Amino acid sequence: MSSDQRSLASVDRLIHEPSRSNILAILAIVESVDFLYLQHETGLTKGNLSVHLSKLEEAGYIKIEKTYRGKIPFTLCSMNSKGRQAFEVYRKQLAQFVENTKET
Amino acid sequence: MKKKFPEDLVTNSKRRALQYQHVDGTFELNFGGAMLLMAGCLFILNKFAISNDLLLFAPLVVFVGGIYLIDDLVQRFRLRVTYLRTGYIAYQKPQPTKRSTRMMIWFGIPFITLTLLVLIFLNRSKVPMASQDYVLILFPSFAGLLFTGLWMVVAWKTSLPRFYLTAAVALLVSAWIFINGIADKTGMSLLFGLMGVDLCIAGSLTLRQYLHKNPVTQKASDEQ
Numbered sequence: 001m002s003s004d005q006r007s008l009a010s011v012d013r014l015i016h017e018p019s020r021s022n023i024l025a026i027l028a029i030v031e032s033v034d035f036l037y038l039q040h041e042t043g044l045t046k047g048n049l050s051v052h053l054s055k056l057e058e059a060g061y062i063k064i065e066k067t068y069r070g071k072i073p074f075t076l077c078s079m080n081s082k083g084r085q086a087f088e089v090y091r092k093q094l095a096q097f098v099e100n101t102k103e104t
Numbered sequence: 105m106k107k108k109f110p111e112d113l114v115t116n117s118k119r120r121a122l123q124y125q126h127v128d129g130t131f132e133l134n135f136g137g138a139m140l141l142m143a144g145c146l147f148i149l150n151k152f153a154i155s156n157d158l159l160l161f162a163p164l165v166v167f168v169g170g171i172y173l174i175d176d177l178v179q180r181f182r183l184r185v186t187y188l189r190t191g192y193i194a195y196q197k198p199q200p201t202k203r204s205t206r207m208m209i210w211f212g213i214p215f216i217t218l219t220l221l222v223l224i225f226l227n228r229s230k231v232p233m234a235s236q237d238y239v240l241i242l243f244p245s246f247a248g249l250l251f252t253g254l255w256m257v258v259a260w261k262t263s264l265p266r267f268y269l270t271a272a273v274a275l276l277v278s279a280w281i282f283i284n285g286i287a288d289k290t291g292m293s294l295l296f297g298l299m300g301v302d303l304c305i306a307g308s309l310t311l312r313q314y315l316h317k318n319p320v321t322q323k324a325s326d327e328q
Contacts, residue, residue: 028114
């Protein structure tokens with residue numbers, strides 16, 4: 001196994017799933033977003049999004065908070081420092097892999 | 105140069121989050137409403153020939169106050185309409201260096217320019233008659249060019265083509281005012297009035313399209 005393949009094999013599998021990496025890419029650039037925004041942006045069903053968010057929350061990458069703005073309920077999702085760090089490592093690993101394997 | 109995954113994913117998310125601020129057209133409605141208020145204020149000053157130097161700043165106060173008041177209404181509207189349809193984003197606070205640069209661009213440059221123009225206007229008696237007319241004619245056209253630049257920046261930052269159209273309208277209006285030699289408060293009230301109407305039309309059309317595309321989903325935001 002080459003070093004490139006090894007580096008790809010070592011990426012965080014929890015993040016290396018298209019829907020979850022998409023969710024984290026959104027959360028990485030905002031303070032927080034609500035469930036509905038994530039659903040619109042990812043195109044996932046409510047059930048699917050809930051499952052992915054639960055997995056990310058269990059891993060300690062994101063925080064889910066139920067709150068109110070006025071009388072309107074919001075389910076706010078935000079990325080914590082552990083999640084930011086993990087996503088940054090994942091991005092670097094993938095960028096490195098792409099760089100090393102690109103055709104000259 | 106074309107960016108590659110995973111940068112693409114993050115860049116795309118960032119761009120879409122930025123565009124989301126303008127998804128419902130309330131930004132244009134807010135700015136357009138404030139501009140119409142300012143145009144009305146300038147029209148009244150002109151109509152009743154009010155020449156008190158202190159009152160010359162009234163349109164500026166009305167404009168800034170109008171933005172705050174309308175923004176409050178817009179926030180209430182977004183809470184009840186936009187967030188229930190397509191969700192809510194809390195944006196990251198910009199870093200102090202970025203924030204100061206942004207503040208300088210959005211408030212500093214227009215403020216300095218407007219202050220300089222007001223100073224020139226107030227001291228117009230100290231310049232020869234020909235220059236006085238020249239200054240009065242340039243005043244609204246220059247403000248129009250300033251708006252053109254600001255809308256170009258908004259369009260470039262958000263990658264939303266409709267703001268290029270707004271910039272083009274600002275340029276056309278300022279050119280029309282300059283060519284016809286419409287000076288002083290009449291020119292300014294026309295500039296703000298036409299820009300206000302343009303922004304309100306653009307905002308209303310965007311809002312109409314947004315509401316049509318995104319019907320409300322019952323308790324959608326809380327069904328996790």
